[in-house]
Amino acid sequence: xxKKQTVHLKVNGVQREAEIEPRLLLxxxxxxxxxxxxxxxxxxxxxxxxxxxxxxxxxxxxxTVFAVQTDGGELxxxxxxxxxxxxxxxxxxFKQEHGLQCGFCTPGMLMSTYxxxxxxxxxxxxxxxxxxxxxxxxxxxxQNIVKAVQYAAxxxxxxxxx
Amino acid sequence: MTIEKTxxxxxxxxxxxxxxxxxxxxxxxxxxxxxxxxxxxxxGQMVRSPYAHARLKSIDSEKARQLPxxxxxxxxxxxxxxxxxxxxxxxxxKQMVLATGKVLFQSQEVAFVVAEDQxxxxxxxxxxxxxxxxxxVLVDPHKATAADAPILRDDRDEKSNHIFHWEVGDKGAxxxxxxxxxxxxxxxAISQRCHPAPLETCGCVAxxxxxxxKLTVYLTSQAPHAHRTLFALVGxxxxxxxxxxxxxxxxxxxxxxxxxxxxxCAVVASxxxxxxxxxxxxxxxxxxxxxxxxxxxMTAEIxxxxxxxxxxxxxxxxxxxxxxxxxxxxxxxxxxxxxxxTGSYDFRSAFCEVDGVYTNKAPGxxxxxxxxxxxxxxYLIERAMDVLANQLxxxxxxxxxxxxxxxxxxPYKTALGWTYDSGNYEGALNKALEMVSYAQLRKEQEEKRxxxxxxxxxxxxxxxxxxxxxxxxxxxxxxxMFDSAEIRxxxxxxxxxxxxxxxxxxxxxxxxxxxxxxxxxxPASDVVVEEGDTDTAPYGLGTYASRSTPTSGAxxxxxxxxxxxxxxxxxxxxxxxxxxxxEWQNGKFLVKGAPSKSKTIQEIxxxxxxNFPAGLEAGLEAVDYYDPxxxxxxFGTYICVVDIDKGTGEIRVRRFVAVDDCGNVINPMIVQGxxxxxxxEGFAIAFMQLIDYDESxxxxxxxxxxxxxxxxxxxPHWETGSTCTPSPHxxxxxxxxxxxxxxxxxxxxxxxxxxxxxxxxxxxxxxxIAPWKVWTILKEKGVVN
Numbered sequence: 001x002x003k004k005q006t007v008h009l010k011v012n013g014v015q016r017e018a019e020i021e022p023r024l025l026l027x028x029x030x031x032x033x034x035x036x037x038x039x040x041x042x043x044x045x046x047x048x049x050x051x052x053x054x055x056x057x058x059x060x061x062x063x064t065v066f067a068v069q070t071d072g073g074e075l076x077x078x079x080x081x082x083x084x085x086x087x088x089x090x091x092x093x094f095k096q097e098h099g100l101q102c103g104f105c106t107p108g109m110l111m112s113t114y115x116x117x118x119x120x121x122x123x124x125x126x127x128x129x130x131x132x133x134x135x136x137x138x139x140x141x142x143q144n145i146v147k148a149v150q151y152a153a154x155x156x157x158x159x160x161x162x
Numbered sequence: 163m164t165i166e167k168t169x170x171x172x173x174x175x176x177x178x179x180x181x182x183x184x185x186x187x188x189x190x191x192x193x194x195x196x197x198x199x200x201x202x203x204x205x206g207q208m209v210r211s212p213y214a215h216a217r218l219k220s221i222d223s224e225k226a227r228q229l230p231x232x233x234x235x236x237x238x239x240x241x242x243x244x245x246x247x248x249x250x251x252x253x254x255x256k257q258m259v260l261a262t263g264k265v266l267f268q269s270q271e272v273a274f275v276v277a278e279d280q281x282x283x284x285x286x287x288x289x290x291x292x293x294x295x296x297x298x299v300l301v302d303p304h305k306a307t308a309a310d311a312p313i314l315r316d317d318r319d320e321k322s323n324h325i326f327h328w329e330v331g332d333k334g335a336x337x338x339x340x341x342x343x344x345x346x347x348x349x350x351a352i353s354q355r356c357h358p359a360p361l362e363t364c365g366c367v368a369x370x371x372x373x374x375x376k377l378t379v380y381l382t383s384q385a386p387h388a389h390r391t392l393f394a395l396v397g398x399x400x401x402x403x404x405x406x407x408x409x410x411x412x413x414x415x416x417x418x419x420x421x422x423x424x425x426x427c428a429v430v431a432s433x434x435x436x437x438x439x440x441x442x443x444x445x446x447x448x449x450x451x452x453x454x455x456x457x458x459x460m461t462a463e464i465x466x467x468x469x470x471x472x473x474x475x476x477x478x479x480x481x482x483x484x485x486x487x488x489x490x491x492x493x494x495x496x497x498x499x500x501x502x503x504t505g506s507y508d509f510r511s512a513f514c515e516v517d518g519v520y521t522n523k524a525p526g527x528x529x530x531x532x533x534x535x536x537x538x539x540x541y542l543i544e545r546a547m548d549v550l551a552n553q554l555x556x557x558x559x560x561x562x563x564x565x566x567x568x569x570x571x572x573p574y575k576t577a578l579g580w581t582y583d584s585g586n587y588e589g590a591l592n593k594a595l596e597m598v599s600y601a602q603l604r605k606e607q608e609e610k611r612x613x614x615x616x617x618x619x620x621x622x623x624x625x626x627x628x629x630x631x632x633x634x635x636x637x638x639x640x641x642x643m644f645d646s647a648e649i650r651x652x653x654x655x656x657x658x659x660x661x662x663x664x665x666x667x668x669x670x671x672x673x674x675x676x677x678x679x680x681x682x683x684x685p686a687s688d689v690v691v692e693e694g695d696t697d698t699a700p701y702g703l704g705t706y707a708s709r710s711t712p713t714s715g716a717x718x719x720x721x722x723x724x725x726x727x728x729x730x731x732x733x734x735x736x737x738x739x740x741x742x743x744x745e746w747q748n749g750k751f752l753v754k755g756a757p758s759k760s761k762t763i764q765e766i767x768x769x770x771x772x773n774f775p776a777g778l779e780a781g782l783e784a785v786d787y788y789d790p791x792x793x794x795x796x797f798g799t800y801i802c803v804v805d806i807d808k809g810t811g812e813i814r815v816r817r818f819v820a821v822d823d824c825g826n827v828i829n830p831m832i833v834q835g836x837x838x839x840x841x842x843e844g845f846a847i848a849f850m851q852l853i854d855y856d857e858s859x860x861x862x863x864x865x866x867x868x869x870x871x872x873x874x875x876x877x878p879h880w881e882t883g884s885t886c887t888p889s890p891h892x893x894x895x896x897x898x899x900x901x902x903x904x905x906x907x908x909x910x911x912x913x914x915x916x917x918x919x920x921x922x923x924x925x926x927x928x929x930x931i932a933p934w935k936v937w938t939i940l941k942e943k944g945v946v947n
Contacts, residue, residue: 021281023281024281028280031196031197035199036190037190037194037196037197037199038189038190038191038192039190040194040196040361040362040412041196041442042361042362042363042412042445043444043445043865043866044444044445044446044865045445045446045865045866045867047865047866047867047871048361048445048866048871050361077190078189078190079189079190081189082189087188087189091188091189094184094188095180095181095184095185095188096180098180098181098831098832098834098835100184100187100188101413101667101668101669101835101836101839102360102361102362102410102411102412102413102666102667103183103184103186103187103188103192103410103412103667104192104194104360104361104362104412104413105361106187106188107190110188128874129873129874129875129877130874130875132873132874133873133874133875134873135873135874136361136866136871136873137361137874138359138360138361138413138415138839138843138871139361139413139667139835139839140835140838140839140842141838141839141840141841141842141877141880142838142842142873142874142877143838143877143879143880144835144838145874146874
């Protein structure tokens with residue numbers, strides 16, 4: 001086992017510090033050490049996107065990032081989407097538009113679409129479809145996920161939380 | 163059977179209630195098996211064979227054991243001492259838990275390493291040294307029974323790779339019909355090996371408590387009760403000491419029906435170590451070793467007259483089951499419900515035969531989002547009908563219309579023995595044709611052909627057979643296929659329901675609550691639904707084969723009606739009248755002729771604990787074990803429109819219209835969501851998915867790099883519609899639906915592509931239809947250079 005290293009990072013707005021093996025994957029760090037199990041593992045080839053989180057404002061597949069690479073960074077996971085006890089419009093949208101079934105891909109979808117809406121507040125259907133093309137869903141056929149994102153875009157345009 | 167609609171506040175049947183389960187999922191607070199974390203938990207990792215067929219010469223686990231943090235390395239020899247090296251499959255065969263003697267497919271389980279953390283377990287697995295001696299490999303099922311084929315299963319008395327021959331129907335009558343028929347059409351179609359690939363892989367946490375001798379297994383299980391019983395029967399653990407908990411399940415689609423070697427190894431390791439053992443397979447392990455689906459090599463022949471009226475159907479199929487016959491289907495049906503292959507049509511005679519063989523491939527096959535081999539059957543008959551239409555130069559819609567079983571013929575007994583409960587096939591066809599503007603599309607196609615452009619329209623009018631039991635016909639490993647519901651109404655009029663089924667995304671926490679709301683008038687928001695814990699839920703066979711609504715859904719209604727019967731006695735007591743004077747309306751009993759005198763279900767519930775009549779037991783609860791009198795037979799017509807790029811062979815699905823009939827609907831939003839999902843899976847099968855093997859038995863398609871799951875970009879926009887033909891025997895007229903889109907759609911996609919190329923003489927293309935296949939055909943036909 002290689003020597004452990006110390007990382008400091010902000011997770012969902014809270015400063016955290018941890019001693020970790022250099023080879024530890026970010027997804028395992030999030031799930032096992034931070035205990036944030038909303039981020040899932042669905043494949044071993046970086047295809048499925050169930051492990052998507054937002055690191056320094058950009059989406060990453062946390063199965064393809066070493067935890068040590070996040071030192072000094074800022075991480076947002078699905079557990080950090082709620083603000084002041086209120087659901088993010090995307091979370092609301094997924095429920096209102098039936099954008100989930102088994103729920104396993106949902107956290108990754110939420111994080112990808114969260115980043116998408118930050119970049120593009122008024123995405124077209126095609127923008128949304130391309131925006132989630134790194135996230136696989138086996139249940140919904142994506143159509144209602146598109147609607148969920150449109151719902152959220154609408155709410156955000158009305159002046160909801162960012 | 164019409165359903166009286168409740169208010170939206172009550173949220174009974176027919177309301178598109180938002181799902182109760184969503185709140186936790188959208189907050190990342192689901193509880194999937196990999197989220198289970200127990201004190202002292204350790205991790206298992208499987209060592210797998212790189213060879214498809216090889217003798218095991220030696221396993222040296224010394225180096226692995228010496229790695230700090232490693233707790234155990236279990237091999238097949240170790241398991242053999244406890245008589246657990248092999249386990250029974252769900253279909254009269256046995257399967258190696260860990261290999262002894264030899265391995266029979268690539269990625270077969272060879273040893274199980276347990277360590278303090280998952281990284282150490284993975285390191286240690288690399289250190290297990292296994293020596294193999296390669297043996298000749300059998301990949302092609304058509305060569306399985308050749309004289310020079312290597313015999314794979316030397317553990318069996320029968321020295322043959324042939325597993326079973328199964329036939330049904332009247333062979334003589336079918337032969338006679340073929341001899342006299344002026345028209346014969348045939349197609350050879352492969353329903354290729356594919357994999358359900360739910361986004362969550364399979365796994366478990368086995369927790370044996372040495373002090374209490376209780377084994378708790380958190381398991382990705384579509385059938386937790388059946389799995390508990392199998393653990394008891396095979397492992398010799400008293401059943402009261404086993405608790406199986408199926409937590410949130412990240413999709414199943416049939417993949418989570420069987421018991422896999424990893425589960426058994428985790429249990430053995432926990433029994434040995436007295437610590438909780440977690441085993442979660444990787445995606446590659448999931449695709450390469452757990453239940454595959456299909457791999458049916460089928461020939462269908464139709465005998466018809468010159469007007470296109472079908473007379474007889476003859477089907478011959480070779481089924482590749484891989485190394486072990488691990489089919490997960492009712493024991494009387496070696497080929498599942500494949501004999502529903504006469505489909506929606508009035509065939510007077512039919513004969514169907516299936517032969518199963520072993521090959522050096524992963525064991526199976528399971529029912530991938532279908533009711534035991536019905537996808538294969540629906541695909542075959544819908545392809546064959548198109549071949550016949552093409553041969554007769556008839557419009558495929560008109561050929562279907564001419565041959566449908568008519569509404570007046572139900573209940574309809576098929577030539578292969580099924581009794582369809584209800585149907586109106588032409589109704590669904592007409593609606594789909596109208597939605598897609600069929601006549602206009604045919605005109606457009608004609609014009610495009612003149613210009614050399616490729617456009618196709620594919621129709622599929624499928625019939626599904628879902629909701630097993632009845633118990634007299636259907637069982638899994640001997641356990642009859644009834645299912646159950648238990649409802650307890652609390653003093654304040656709220657309720658909890660527990661079922662023998664298990665949602666994997668189907669929305670049971672919402673839909674079962676809606677059934678209670680419909681039957682008792684208790685708002686769905688006041689009803690909690692729990693499934694998956696065998697210590698608390700009534701016994702049931704689980705969720706697959708679209709059986710939850712037909713069985714546990716029916717049981718829920720029946721249990722609710724028992725509660726209503728008791729509630730009536732309490733109401734009579736409260737209103738000081740006789741039961742005969744009461745009538746039930748909108749969640750209350752009222753006195754006939756004096757409707758101001760009434761008691762709501764909530765008032766009655768309170769009285770059930772505080773003021774019940776003498777001679778009546780306290781409480782308001784009921785349990786029901788429902789044995790359906792028959793399967794239910796949902797159906798529909800799907801129409802697909804494709805445009806094909808002549809230069810690249812790329813296929814674009816321009817439109818897809820799906821008209822489904824699943825009888826009375828509990829929650830239209832959820833049904834539509836399931837249709838979307840199933841169509842997307844059917845789309846993947848038609849165009850993208852194949853688990854293939856090279857001649858050495860190396861699996862191709864063993865990861866998401868090359869086993870393709872459609873993304874949002876490829877996935878077409880789905881247009882849905884419905885007709886409603888209730889099941890006459892179901893308590894509220896419902897049929898199952900979740901699998902219909904996966905069963906009905908592959909043929910629509912393939913028929914559309916073949917239709918686009920039919921003027922070039924193309925009669926069939928096997929799935930998955932990748933652009934290169936189309937491009938190759940276009941090149942052969944001289945359409946591209």
